[in-house]
Structures are given as C-alpha cells and as structure tokens.
Amino acid sequence: MMIRKGVAVVALGLISLTACAGTPESKPVAQQQQESVVALKVAEIDDLGPVVTDVKGFTLYRFDGDKPNESTCDGECAATWPPATVTDENFSVNGVDESLVGSIVRKDGSRQLTVDGMPQYRFAKDGKPGETKGQGLQGKWFATGKNGERTRLAARTGVIAGLGAVLTNDAGLTLYRFDGDKPGESTCDGGCAESWPPVYVEGEQPRVKGVDPKLLGTITRKDGKKQLTVANWAQYTFKNDTKPGEAKGVTVPKWFATATDGKKAQQNKALGLTSATVKDLGVVATDADGMTLYRFDNDSVNPPTSNCSGECAVQWPPAFVSEGFQVQGVDPALVGTIERDGKKQLTIAGSPQYLFSGDKVCGDANGQGVGGKWWATKADGSRAGQ
Numbered sequence: 138m139m140i141r142k143g144v145a146v147v148a149l150g151l152i153s154l155t156a157c158a159g160t161p162e163s164k165p166v167a168q169q170q171q172e173s174v175v176a177l178k179v180a181e182i183d184d185l186g187p188v189v190t191d192v193k194g195f196t197l198y199r200f201d202g203d204k205p206n207e208s209t210c211d212g213e214c215a216a217t218w219p220p221a222t223v224t225d226e227n228f229s230v231n232g233v234d235e236s237l238v239g240s241i242v243r244k245d246g247s248r249q250l251t252v253d254g255m256p257q258y259r260f261a262k263d264g265k266p267g268e269t270k271g272q273g274l275q276g277k278w279f280a281t282g283k284n285g286e287r288t289r290l291a292a293r294t295g296v297i298a299g300l301g302a303v304l305t306n307d308a309g310l311t312l313y314r315f316d317g318d319k320p321g322e323s324t325c326d327g328g329c330a331e332s333w334p335p336v337y338v339e340g341e342q343p344r345v346k347g348v349d350p351k352l353l354g355t356i357t358r359k360d361g362k363k364q365l366t367v368a369n370w371a372q373y374t375f376k377n378d379t380k381p382g383e384a385k386g387v388t389v390p391k392w393f394a395t396a397t398d399g400k401k402a403q404q405n406k407a408l409g410l411t412s413a414t415v416k417d418l419g420v421v422a423t424d425a426d427g428m429t430l431y432r433f434d435n436d437s438v439n440p441p442t443s444n445c446s447g448e449c450a451v452q453w454p455p456a457f458v459s460e461g462f463q464v465q466g467v468d469p470a471l472v473g474t475i476e477r478d479g480k481k482q483l484t485i486a487g488s489p490q491y492l493f494s495g496d497k498v499c500g501d502a503n504g505q506g507v508g509g510k511w512w513a514t515k516a517d518g519s520r521a522g523q
Contacts, residue, residue, distance in 0.1 A: 176223050176250060177257075179232030182269055182280065184346040184419075185288045189233060189252055189281040194266025197221050197250075197257045199287060201277040205254030206241050218258040218271070218278070220249040237285050253285025270417050273307055282340050291336060291343035291365045292353070292372070293414035294466075296427030296499055297384045297394060300402040301465045302411045304348065304367060304395045306336055306374055309381030309500055314370040314401065316391040321356060323364060323371040333373040333392070336365040347412070347420040352399050368399025382427060382499045397466070409462025410472060410483060415502050415513065418521040422467055422485055422514040427499030430456055430483070430490045432520065434510040438487035441475050445491065453504070453511070455482040456490040467516050486518025 177197070180190045189197045198218065202209050210218050220243060230238050239251045250257045260271030260278070271278050272288070279287035292312060295305040304312040313333065318324050325333055335358060343353045343365055355363040356371060365372040372395060375386035384394045384402075393401035408425045415421045415429055422430040431453065435444045445453050457480045464472050467485065474481035475489060483490040493504030493511070505513050505522060512520035 174223070174228050175231055176221075176228035177230040177233050177238060177252070179283045180267065182267060184290070185269060185272070185280055185344055186340070186342065187232075187283045188269075188288055189257070189283060190266070191221055191259065195259050195263055196267070196269050196271070197252075197281050198260060198271050198278050199252070199255040199257065199281045199285075201279075201287075203256050206239070206251060206256075208241065208243060208249060208256040210256070210258065211244065217261050219261060220247065221257040221259060222247045222249050224248070233283055252281050255281070255285060257281060268417075272417070276308060284340070286340045288344060289339050290346055291338050292348050292367065293346040294348060294397055294412065294420065295381055296411055296413045296423050296425070297382065297402070298426045299404050299406065299408075300384060300387070300394055300396075301405050301408045301425070302397045302413060303384070303402050304372070304397060305381065305414075310374045310378050311384045311386065312336060312365075312367070312372045312395045313375060313386050313392050314367070314372065314395050314399075316393070318371050320369040321366065323356060323358060325371070325373065326359065332376050333386070334376065335362070336372040336374060338363040338365050347414045348397060367395055370395070370399060380498075405463060405465075407459075407461060407463045408465060409458040410464045410467055410485075412466030412516045413500070415500055415521075418502055418505065418513050420466075420516050421502070421521050422490070422516055422518075423499070424456055424492065428492055428496055429500075429502045429504070430485070430514045431493055431504050431511050432485075432488040432490065432514045432518075434512075436489050441473065441484045441487045441489055443475065443477060443482060443489040445489075452494050453491040454494065455480075456492055457481060458483050471518050485514055488514065488518055490514060 175192045178190050179187050182188050237253045240248045243249050262270045269280050272280050282288045290307040292304045297303050338355050352368050354366040358364050377385045386392045387394050396402040412420050413423050471486045473484045495503040502513050504511050515521050
C-alpha cells in the first residue's frame with residue numbers, strides 16, 4: 138500500500154471510536170507496512186523518568202488487573218480510565234520500541250493500544266500534559282515506562298513520629314536497613330526475607346521522589362531481581378507495618394528505619410518541622426507527626442501576620458512549636474515564629490503555618506485548594522500545586 142503523508146495527528150482516548158476492520162489479536166507496529174498518525178510518544182516526567190504518553194503529552198497508564206492483550210477495565214472503570222485508542226492499525230510511534238507496541242479490539246469494537254502487551258489508558262483527572270495524578274492509585278495503576286514496565290517509585294519520603302523524615306516505598310511503608318548486612322550486600326534471605334521483604338527496583342534505574350538520586354543504587358539478589366540500596370545499604374520493608382507512619386521494625390535488634398540520607402534514623406523529640414512526599418504535591422512541609430502544613434492567601438508575609446482566628450482557627454489549627462524546636466528537610470533560614478495566644482506559631486518564608494482539621498493521618502492533604510486560598514506549603518515556603 139502507498140504510505141500516506143501529511144495526515145493530521147490525532148489525540149487519544151477520551152472519546153469512544155467506532156469499530157474498524159481488522160482482527161482482535163494484538164499486532165505489533167513493526168509488522169505494519171503503512172505509516173499514518175502518531176499514537177505514542179515518550180516524555181520525561183519529574184521523579185518518574187521517561188514515560189509513555191499520547192500524542193498530546195498526556196500520561197498513559199497500565200493496570201495490574203489486566204492480563205497481556207486483555208483489558209478488564211470497562212464501564213465505570215473505563216470512564217475514570219479512558220482507553221487509549223486508535224481508529225485502526227495504521228499508526229506510528231515516537232520514542233517507543235515499535236516491537237513492543239500493538240493493539241487489541243475491545244468489547245465495544247474500539248481498538249486499544251498496548252505496550253509490551255499491556256493495554257494503555259489515560260486518567261480522567263489528569264488535566265494537562267505531564268500530570269500523573271493516577272500514579273499508584275489503588276496500588277494497581279502505574280504510568281507506563283518506555284519499555285512497558287510499571288513506573289513504581291522505589292523510594293520517597295515520609296515522617297515517623299519521634300524519628301522525623303525517613304524513606305518509604307511507593308505505598309508509604311517505612312524502609313529499613315540491617316546491621317547484619319554489609320555495604321553492597323544483602324544477607325537477608327529465606328525466612329528473613331519473608332519478615333523483611335526486599336525493596337525491588339523495576340526498570341533500568343531506581344525512581345525516587347524527594348531523595349537525592351546520588352545515594353541510590355541496586356544489588357542483584359540470588360533470584361536475579363534488583364534490590365534497592367541507599368548509601369550502599371540494602372533496603373527492606375517490615376511485614377508488620379501495614380500503613381504509612383508505622384515503624385514497628387525499629388524495635389527489632391539490628392534493624393533501623395532509613396533516614397533520608399541513608400543513615401539510621403534516630404529519635405529526635407525536639408523535632409518541630411520536617412518535610413515529606415505527599416500524594417501528587419511533591420515534597421511539602423509537615424509537623425513532627427508528618428501532618429501536612431498549609432499557608433493562607435489572606436495572611437501577610439511581611440511582616441508575618443495571621444488573619445485566621447475564631448472559627449477559621451478551629452478548622453485550620455495554627456501549627457505551634459516549642460522553644461528550641463529543631464528543623465529537618467527545610468532550610469532553617471526560612472523558618473521563624475510569630476506570637477499567638479501566648480504560644481509560637483510556625484512561619485516558613487514569612488507565611489504562618491496551619492494544620493487542617495480534615496486531615497486524619499499523615500500523608501493526607503485534604504485542605505489543598507480549599508476556598509481557592511489554602512495551599513499545602515512546599516519546603517521553600519511556596520504554594521504546592523501552583
């Protein structure tokens with residue numbers, strides 16, 4: 138067939154396309170003889186590295202509930218996760234290995250793209266190119282790496298009461314290091330690895346958020362899988378930790394939560410301000426318990442003045458600190474206090490800091506954007522998500 142030139146580039150996925158001729162089986166792009174519209178591209182996303190996008194730059198995702206060349210996401214699922222579709226097999230790709238790309242015919246007759254056999258989707262709440270609001274949702278949805286792999290974060294940051302900022306895995310569970318290991322070597326196998334699951338790395342390089350990538354590496358375990366190392370120490374989770382903020386493993390001899398610099402996390406009762414990775418907002422300021430801190434647009438920065446009192450202060454409790462409090466993960470030069478009700482309210486870059494009554498556990502950021510005036514505070518004092 139003749140190769141058609143100058144065909145307009147089309148966007149993917151938010152509308153259902155009519156059924157087209159062809160067989161239901163997946164067909165690699167490499168076998169196609171025509172070239173028409175560009176269907177897939179690759180973009181560099183902060184912290185996630187190169188991920189697959191549609192032609193407009195919207196992130197594409199894969200679903201752990203699917204099987205190779207089989208989509209299980211229909212109905213309401215497909216409304217939230219619109220399939221990435223093309224009108225027919227006459228498409229090309231840019232930045233993705235053509236041998237990995239194919240398509241399947243869905244139950245409604247539309248043709249859905251696959252990468253390494255896995256069906257591809259967009260996320261309805263991603264409002265612009267480069268957003269990854271669907272990343273990690275339900276522990277089953279992940280942005281697609283350029284080789285088709287899941288782009289799971291190997292490490293990010295969290296906060297443990299009394300310990301301050303520590304490293305966690307993608308689900309927010311605390312990471313640990315073991316004194317029985319040696320640098321660059323894991324000695325935890327068998328029953329030990331059942332109690333202390335190794336942190337595995339997917340893809341070519343560890344993906345991290347809020348962690349110095351120079352500290353990261355991998356070792357190859359006996360089963361051939363790659364285990365994350367931080368400052369050359371192998372990393373693990375603990376089977377008895379079931380939710381973010383827990384660090385039950387620190388009571389076990391020779392096991393320590395991993396601080397953000399790869400060293401052993403130590404008790405610090407004087408800690409008043411630190412930072413952690415919170416949802417899709419990146420690294421934000423938190424109190425010593427890991428609760429998100431917020432700033433209010435109606436406040437004054439110079440001089441620092443709070444304009445939230447009465448009922449406002451019930452919904453947005455001021456973040457108070459004690460004399461001599463310590464700071465971790467935020468530039469101390471940005472940190473100050475103002476007098477309020479005989480106490481000291483924390484300020485960052487001049488902005489008074491608050492908690493939100495609607496946040497219940499560390500990692501919540503339910504106050505983000507409330508009233509168009511309340512914003513989680515970045516570690517530099519600026520508004521998160523802006």
